[in-house]
Amino acid sequence: MRFDFIKLFVLPLASLGLIQSAAALSLEAKIDKKTGTITIHREGLAKPLVTQHAAADHRPYLHPIIGPNGKGVFTEYSPGHHKHQTGLYFGFTHVNGRNYFHHPADNYWRRKAVNVLEAKGELVRWETVYDLLDAEGNAVLTETQRWAMHSDNNRHILDLEWRGLGQTDVTIGRYDYGGLFLRMPWKPGIKGEAVNAARNINAAAEGRRATWLDVGMEVEGRDDWGHIAIFDHPKNGGYPQPWRVDGQLGVGPVRARLGDWKIGKGKTETIRHQIHVYGGKLNDKDLTQHWMRYTGQRGTGVLWGLAQREGREAKFLTPEAAVKNSTIEPGFAVNSWANEPMITQPMAFCWDDRGRMWVAENRDYESRGRGFSAFGDSRILILEDTDRDGVADKRSVFLEGIPFPSAVAVGLGGLWLGAPPNLLFVPDRNGDDKADVDDIEVRLTGWGIRDRHEVVNSLHWGPDGWLYGCQGLFTPSVVGKPKGEGRIYKPGEAYPKKVEFDGEGTQINGGVWRYHPVKDRFEVVAHGFSNPWGIDYDAKGQFFISACVIPHLWHVIPGGVFHRQGGRHFNPYVYSDIRTIADHRHRSAHGGARVYLSDAFPDEYQGKIFMANIHEHAVLTDELVPSGSGFIGKHHKDFMKANNAQWIGFSMEIGPGGDVYVLDWHDADICGKDVLQKDTGRIFRLSPKESLAKDWAGRYADVAKLNDAKLVDYQTSASAWHARRARVVLQDRAIKGKLAKGTHRALEKMFFKNKNADHRLRALWALHVTGGLSESKLLKNLGDKDVHIRAWSIQLLCEDNNPSSDALRKFASMAKRDSSPVVRLYLASALQRMSFGDRWAIAAGLVAHDEDAGDHNLPKLIWYGIEPMVPADPARAMELARASRLPLVTEYIARRAVDAGQLEAVSAALGQAQGDDTISGLLRGFSAGLRGLRDVKAPPSWGATYAKLYGTPLATQIAQILGDTGAATAMLATLDNKKAGVVVRRNALRGLASQEHDALKGRLVELLDDDSLRLESIRAMAAYDEKNYPRALLKRYAKFDAGDKTAAIQMLASRSSYGNELTVAIKSGAVPRRDVPAYVVRQLRRVVGPSFVDAWGAVESLSADKEAAFAKYRALLTGDALAKGNLQNGRAIFERTCTVCHKLYGNGGEIGPDITGSNRANLDYILDNILNPSGEIPEGYQLLLVTTRGGQTLAGTLASENEQQLVLRVVGLPPVTVAKSEIQSRETIPTSMMPEGLLASLRDEDVIDLIGYLRTTQQVAKPE
Secondary structure, eight states, X not given: OHHHHHHHHHHHHHHTTSSOSSOOBXXXXXXETTTTEEEEEETTOSSOSEEEEOOTTSOOEEEEEBOTTSOOBOOOBSOTTOTTOBSEEEEOSOBTTBOOSSOSXXXXXXXXXXXXXXXXXXXXXXXXXXXXXXXXXXXXXXXXEEEEEEEOSSEEEEEEEEEEEESSOEEEOOOSSOEEEEOOOOXXXXXXXXXXXXXXXXXXXXXXXXXXXXXXXXXXXXXSEEEEEEEOOTTSTTSSOBEEEOTTOOEEEOGGGGOOEEEOTTOEEXXXXXXXXXXXXXXXXXXXXXXXXXXXXXXXXXXXXXXXXHHHHSOOOOHHHHHHXXXXXXXXXXXXXXXXXXXXXXXXXXXXXXXXXXXXXXXXXXXXXXXXXXXXXXEEEEEEOTTOSSSOOEEEEEEEOOSOOOEEEEETTEEEEEETTEEEEXXXXXXXXXXXXXXOEEEEEOOOOSSGGGSSEEEEEOTTSOEEEEEXXXXXXXXXXXXXXXXXXXXXXXXXXXXXXXXOOEEESSXXXXXXXXXXXXXXXXXXXXXXXXXXXXXXXXXEEEEESSOSEEEEOTTOEEEESSSOOSSTTOXXXXXXXXXXXOSSOEXXXXXXXXXXXXXXXXXXXXXXXXXXXXXXXXXXXXXXXXXXXXXXXXXXXXXOTTOOEEEEEEOTTSOEEEEXXXXXXXXXXXXSXXXXXXXXXXEESSOOOOOOTTTTSOGGGSOHHHHHHGGGOSOHHHHXXXXXXXXXXXXXXXXXXXXXXXXXXXXXXXXXXXXXXXXXXXXXXXXXXXXHHHHHHTTOSSHHHHHHHHHHHXXXXXXXXXXXXXXXXXXXXXXXXXXXXXXXXXXXXSOHHHHHHHHHHHTTOGGGTXXXXXXXXXXXXXXXXXXXXXXXHHHHHHHOOOHHHHHHHHHXXXXXXXXXXXXXXXXXXXXXXXXXXXXXXXXXXXXXXXXXXXXXXXXXXXXXXXXXXXXXXXXXXXXXXXXXXXXXXXXXXXXXXXXXXXXXXXXXXXXXXXXXXXXXXXXXXXXXXXXXXXXXXXXXXXXXXHHHHHHHGGGSOHHHHHHHXXXXXXXXXXXXXXXXXXXXXXXXXXXXXXXXXXXXXXXXXXXXXXXXXXXXXXXXXXXXXXXXXXXXXXXXXXHTSOHHXXXXXXXXXXXXXXXXXXXXXXXXXXXXXXXXXXXXXXXXXXXXXXXXXXXXXXXXXXXXXXXXXXXXXXXXXXXXXXXXXXXXXXXXXXXXXXXXXXXXXXXXXXXXXXXXXXXXXXXXXXXXXXXXXXXXXXXX
């Protein structure tokens, strides 16, 4: 029994990566005391991997550094092109005017010490200590370099801590290079490149600020490239630092590029770096993960701030200058197809049947937080290149005065216009290129506008005749058909607070949607993402989107629930969502996804997805590699770089000639927080210098004027533009009853006779949109030899959510027998489009495929289809779980059954289950469903089931929750055993605390004196109401570290009796006011009441006179005052006051929104959010106060909720699960967690420092 519990509590250690499957190899550091040389050796290799030179009168340096597998020398000493450079070394260029970079010897350096600090083991450590000498031989600066290294066959990791002690006042003068520097063995003619974290390459990385930089090149003696990457650290001054990248790929971070910096006499400056040495290809996503582990950063938000600053500081380029400044892949050219004054503020564009470009000028966009209809001069333009010279030369105004146009598509007799809150159809029945304004139809309404970045966007005709589009996460919408004719909004009118529907609306707050113009039906295709902008489909009809903020590339599957940037899914029983297909990361943000399916570009671009990247100011391409039921997105090319920090590309199109077009909003504020250049806007054309496109007769003719036979022929065109436009025209003719006789027959002939699978699919789609597909034909197609014909036939049979009994029987057979994971994916998707009773047989076939267990999509999509069936028929669901060969599905069925209160069904299934994988899955689900519950009555069959599973760790945990005293006894024994491992004891403490075990409460005070268990003990105290707890905590409070103090304050604020003691301590000064975070202040006001307000003062003291507060702080926070502020103190105040809830530069909590990308440069924006924090609270961030039956009060934001539990994000804790049966009261607070009086509690000088820090665009160093 004891042994099993030890196994149980070791498991989380492995899951966190602390128990590694492949340990680092043993190293040994040897020193030659005579020369001062240290060599690092690894067992099995004859030569040292790293050599540290530390001669008495020469700068210390590392060379050679050998590849991790013992092959290749990755550094170079004194190359002919730079004789002074010495492998990997530290050398500043101007130290009190003296050049130590170019003088590695010559009486500039004097060794004081060289020592091995740790000689053997998986980690070795050493140090060198040198004086930097002035011209008279006096020490100016004493530098200590402390190195640590571990290594395996794949990678060396070296940690460097450089400390400089000023022997006098030291100034490191501004210069373009100097500091840590790397020289690899570059020679003319070898291949190599330097790439930084922002994916700037070689010369483009020179002088650019970045969090890391990697140099890779061909290295003699290796078949692959050798790489050395250098990481910057947030605690370094100037972080993220600019980098030197010279023409021979010598690199290093250079703080001095930002200006002079100083080290005072007797003061010490510390600089930290980590260096990775490896072979192979650069994986920037993997390298960023290593950097995040090294720095403790949770993301790369600092790059956002840099991009914003670069945009504001960049020189404005005219369209002509912008073209000259851009670079593109060899063999291609860039030109400005249209620009200001012809177009301004373009937000969307599309093509019509004549090959003309329609552009939505959104001149109502004022800023990210404002703007709807104030200007009133938004327009829809039609642009033409009449002489086909690659430049638009004609402009027509189709429509004016519709506020905030954000999305456009042309087809079926008019313009489809997304203009929140509406989706409008704007007809042009006489074809005069003027909108029939009196006949505009409101087809849908309810689109939100809260975040102007994330409105309805990217209208695109799908292959199935539906109009597809995207919607962002932070603009929640309820979309439906309007009541009556709806309302069209005009300039000057306010955005509506509510709209009325004909029936019920459909919620969407992030996702992909579609609308059928004939069936008048709206559907959400997939939920999730962040701000999806740009949707397209490949030759097989597979949809893809590009997205901002989170990973950029997604394969969109109907019915899928995808990863969200924030908030929670509508369905609390999703449990896990589908993730990105990208195996790499680019700098955010992306938009305009377009799959290249035309004939102008070389073959290597066929099927590649083009995307505009705002922060990289570039057009990128990714390769879509089929994998299982889906794809892996691999980086293909940095196709075009604008090299212009004000270039804001976010939409793309592929034209009738096969060229690629990218829309450039163009502004100095690249995030749209402020419109600084209202009268700019460009569209660039990217084309081959020698186009491969065939200029057949009629290529640029009006597609709408072609006869049906020609439109059918276009389905075999090398230009997908023509095939797609032809299908839209055919659909329009079918709607109007004008389809020519023989059209369906011609399409059927193509479908049956054409040997090109893609052309057959186009024929299938054309038949569908024109009403030429009967159910019998689609049923026959289910046996087609082509995977995608079978798959699309499934989707089309289920389009109206009522597949026939014949189709359902065929689906069930295919679920068992079809060999294609793509077909099985479409079947899994179809589950959500049929009744519960019809799903069982298909689901049973799908879960039997153990080869799908590791598939990216299938287990989750199957689960989304099964989920609502579990509470409806738990017994049958458990049969499915036992039969399932997909562990995730087995686990989730069990978990959902527990969430539905069906414990007996799960217990009985466990008792009957066979096979370790099935039992493990059921146990995982049972355990997850019980999390947070107490006093749960064991189901009748549990005794027999537990006897079968006795000794299984998860079964023991479950037994404890179900009231088994033996399990708790074992945990107490583990906790009391001081020889047991820390992790084991900590988990025992958590387990006992989760059940509020009575025997634990007498042990907790004693455990406060155990450093390894103190934090968990403090947290555990909140579950009990014990008079001695507050006294014990407050007695020790002064000696606690910062983390323990925060936990103690949270615990003391969790109950009224404890809160009274904390209030007394605050009043007496035993607990300083500065230690009490704002969110605890608000909680104490609720928990303690008036006596706390009496002691603390009015929590909302500024509410009554916000205007006076604004005036006070505007007067205080002048430009001069902010310029003189102490940013390091500002950071300290932020981390003490704000970071528990908000992330900034990748660090902080998730209780409130991440403010890295917010409009922090704007003083009024900052003041409005601090002084009036409840003015606008994003969905998912409302404060929830939950009081349990035991008297504990929890304050946090709601992470998820189901019928039995809710999960809170609570500051300083992992997500807290609370059983609803334990809740005495819950209250959603209509005000922000942050009190309005936050600034009133600070001194004026602290306010200046805090606001100054909040306005920074990159992280500042922590105060020493």
